[in-house]
Amino acid sequence: MSNNTLCLFKILNNYYSCNNKFMHNNYWRSNLKIVSILLAIWFLVSFGFGIIWSDFLDQFQIGGFKLGFWFAQQGSIYFFVLLIFIYIYLMNKLDKKYKDNTEK
Amino acid sequence: MDTQLLTYIFVGVSFALYIGIAIWSRASSTNEFYIAGKGVHPIANGMATAADWMSAASFISMAGLIAFLGKDGSVYLMGWTGGYVLLALLLAPYLRKFGQYTVPDFIGTRYYSHTARLVAVICLIFVSFTYVAGQMRGVGIVFSRFLEVDINLGVIIGMCIVFFYAVLGGMKGITYTQVAQYCVLIFAYLVPAIFISILMTGNPIPQLGFGDTLINTDIYLLDKLDKVTSELGFNAYTENTKSNMDIFCITAALMFGTAGLPHVIVRFFTVPKVSDARKSAGYALIFIAILYSTAPAVSAFARMNFIDSVQEVQYKEAPSWFKNWESIGLIAWKDKNNDQLIQYSSGNALEGIKPKFTNGTGSSGERLIINKPDITNSNEVYIDRDIMVLANPEIAQLPGWVIALVAAGALAAALSTAAGLLLVISASISHDLLKKTFMPQITEKQELFYARCSAAVAIFIAGLFGIYPPGFVAQVVAFAFGLAAATIFPALLMGIFYKRLNKEGAIAGMISGLLITSAYIVNFKFINAQMNSSDNWFLGISPEGFGFVGMIINFVVALVVSYFFSRPPDDVYQMVDKIRQP
Numbered sequence: 001m002s003n004n005t006l007c008l009f010k011i012l013n014n015y016y017s018c019n020n021k022f023m024h025n026n027y028w029r030s031n032l033k034i035v036s037i038l039l040a041i042w043f044l045v046s047f048g049f050g051i052i053w054s055d056f057l058d059q060f061q062i063g064g065f066k067l068g069f070w071f072a073q074q075g076s077i078y079f080f081v082l083l084i085f086i087y088i089y090l091m092n093k094l095d096k097k098y099k100d101n102t103e104k
Numbered sequence: 105m106d107t108q109l110l111t112y113i114f115v116g117v118s119f120a121l122y123i124g125i126a127i128w129s130r131a132s133s134t135n136e137f138y139i140a141g142k143g144v145h146p147i148a149n150g151m152a153t154a155a156d157w158m159s160a161a162s163f164i165s166m167a168g169l170i171a172f173l174g175k176d177g178s179v180y181l182m183g184w185t186g187g188y189v190l191l192a193l194l195l196a197p198y199l200r201k202f203g204q205y206t207v208p209d210f211i212g213t214r215y216y217s218h219t220a221r222l223v224a225v226i227c228l229i230f231v232s233f234t235y236v237a238g239q240m241r242g243v244g245i246v247f248s249r250f251l252e253v254d255i256n257l258g259v260i261i262g263m264c265i266v267f268f269y270a271v272l273g274g275m276k277g278i279t280y281t282q283v284a285q286y287c288v289l290i291f292a293y294l295v296p297a298i299f300i301s302i303l304m305t306g307n308p309i310p311q312l313g314f315g316d317t318l319i320n321t322d323i324y325l326l327d328k329l330d331k332v333t334s335e336l337g338f339n340a341y342t343e344n345t346k347s348n349m350d351i352f353c354i355t356a357a358l359m360f361g362t363a364g365l366p367h368v369i370v371r372f373f374t375v376p377k378v379s380d381a382r383k384s385a386g387y388a389l390i391f392i393a394i395l396y397s398t399a400p401a402v403s404a405f406a407r408m409n410f411i412d413s414v415q416e417v418q419y420k421e422a423p424s425w426f427k428n429w430e431s432i433g434l435i436a437w438k439d440k441n442n443d444q445l446i447q448y449s450s451g452n453a454l455e456g457i458k459p460k461f462t463n464g465t466g467s468s469g470e471r472l473i474i475n476k477p478d479i480t481n482s483n484e485v486y487i488d489r490d491i492m493v494l495a496n497p498e499i500a501q502l503p504g505w506v507i508a509l510v511a512a513g514a515l516a517a518a519l520s521t522a523a524g525l526l527l528v529i530s531a532s533i534s535h536d537l538l539k540k541t542f543m544p545q546i547t548e549k550q551e552l553f554y555a556r557c558s559a560a561v562a563i564f565i566a567g568l569f570g571i572y573p574p575g576f577v578a579q580v581v582a583f584a585f586g587l588a589a590a591t592i593f594p595a596l597l598m599g600i601f602y603k604r605l606n607k608e609g610a611i612a613g614m615i616s617g618l619l620i621t622s623a624y625i626v627n628f629k630f631i632n633a634q635m636n637s638s639d640n641w642f643l644g645i646s647p648e649g650f651g652f653v654g655m656i657i658n659f660v661v662a663l664v665v666s667y668f669f670s671r672p673p674d675d676v677y678q679m680v681d682k683i684r685q686p
Contacts, residue, residue, distance in 0.1 A: 035194065050178060050182055051355065054344075055344070063312075064314075072182065073177075076182045076186065077185045078397070080189050080393070081390055084192045084389055099686070
């Protein structure tokens with residue numbers, strides 16, 4: 001291999017690994033963003049509606065349930081399931097986007 | 105056919121099924137023994153995780169506890185489901201990406217230290233044995249009530265079954281057995297709940313039924329329950345008695361503990377891909393939520409039915425379930441006002457709470473009790489909360505096959521959890537202690553042999569716990585959660601999300617979390633049990649919720665100590681970078 005090609009190879013290599021690193025950081029940042037938003041909702045529906053503001057919400061009624069009681073014993077659980085599936089959906093989308101970008 | 109015979113048939117058939125699956129799917133390599141060869145479909149893994157997760161405490165005790173705690177019982181519902189969100193979002197995908205066998209594997213590698221691995225193994229064994237002790241008592245209760253065998257014999261039969269499929273099948277055998285066990289237990293939980301919901305409210309969906317009106321009236325069930333419970337001197341059913349601070353901490357301890365339970369985490373090592381780990385957590389929570397959203401309905405029905413069917417009833421005419429449970433000592437009646445009627449209200453019926461029976465019977469035919477009656481209240485009934493789910497079908501006068509089904513379901517719940525825990529214990533001994541620490545020269549075949557031996561020893565110890573049971577099922581289990589929250593969860597979380605954390609910080613954090621949490625719990629539960637009231641608690645936080653404080657202490661200690669020592673080596677940084685990538 002001539003000196004020139006070796007040099008070119010090195011530059012390209014550097015460029016790609018740097019680009020890769022950049023991509024990873026981006027991926028990680030988007031991931032953190034998704035996780036923190038979902039965890040904020042997680043906190044709100046359980047610790048918030050089910051505990052801290054539960055007594056306040058109890059003045060509203062849906063069917064035979066007081067709202068605070070419903071969140072504590074039913075609603076929070078349904079939201080948890082929903083949150084995980086939203087996470088699965090968003091992460092699969094992010095994985096795909098990242099994969100497409102690195103293959104280009 | 106009578107209920108007894110049906111129960112034998114249901115339990116016998118389900119046991120035969122579990123053994124059949126174990127033989128069909130036995131493990132032949134360490135990879136299969138520890139993580140089922142990473143070949144488990146996410147839905148199957150979700151079911152197995154759900155069965156692994158839903159223990160005797162979930163199946164037998166939880167609805168009973170909530171029936172008597174009312175809204176305070178929400179801590180268990182939110183605490184034992186919310187942890188899955190943490191698992192799915194913060195741990196499962198990264199640990200799967202790391203791709204090793206055990207939880208201490210991750211901690212040992214991430215904190216580049218045998219000491220960290222050993223501390224993790226100690227925490228893990230501590231947590232798992234506390235948890236397994238709870239399961240065995242569940243097995244004992246079911247056997248003694250429904251099959252009328254001695255509790256000890258019941259425990260031994262249960263141990264033999266678990267021994268067979270855990271030792272033979274390893275993770276692979278356990279996973280497929282758990283899929284079957286999930287089906288049995290969820291069916292057994294839903295059928296009586298649906299029946300009772302229809303009987304009481306006319307609504308076939310229990311989750312909606314307990315917010316519905318009582319049949320042929322326009323009174324909401326929960327309103328009626330609030331009224332009846334307050335009239336009897338209890339707190340209204342839909343109101344809290346504990347402080348918000350305490351409820352917050354207990355819920356948090358249970359959630360973070362769930363996310364730190366090794367036997368749950370290891371399930372996400374068994375799927376083929378990282379994206380499957382996320383999916384598994386989602387499916388697992390759906391399967392769990394089916395039971396957990398039904399449980400509070402069962403609780404409300406059970407409390408209502410219980411009061412309706414015994415209040416002001418002559419003992420001689422009391423329903424047969426009342427006498428059946430009395431005969432094994434989990435219900436007791438002391439006729440304080442000598443009117444031959446059963447009166448149930450708030451307060452302890454007896455001094456010393458738990459009844460001690462003599463051989464004699466009283467004038468109405470009730471079992472006589474040595475304890476003096478507690479004269480500060482007029483309650484005449486002692487009832488063990490653990491029996492509510494099991495007694496519920498009888499209380500609602502459902503057919504015999506439903507009762508038999510519930511017995512089989514309860515056994516499935518207890519056995520599946522016990523097996524999962526025993527496997528985690530055996531893997532941490534054979535893999536983390538022997539192969540990775542003390543005997544690195546052993547071959548895979550020898551490691552597999554040691555794994556099976558340690559599973560056998562663990563089963564034996566668990567059996568002893570079942571024969572000499574420590575306290576309430578749910579209370580013992582709460583201890584395990586506190587410890588998992590205070591030790592394992594922070595180490596895993598910071599391991600993934602904070603690269604700068606070094607081994608000194610992680611070890612100091614885990615040890616301080618372990619020591620402070622267990623000191624607090626042991627102090628209030630065992631040494632100074634008479635001091636166990638909110639006046640003496642730290643910031644009004646009960647021992648059940650102290651794991652959350654332990655977790656915060658762990659974080660703080662780890663970060664502070666870490667600051668004074670050098671940063672982790674470069675290969676650890678690279679490893680963390682790698683598990684963060686898709």
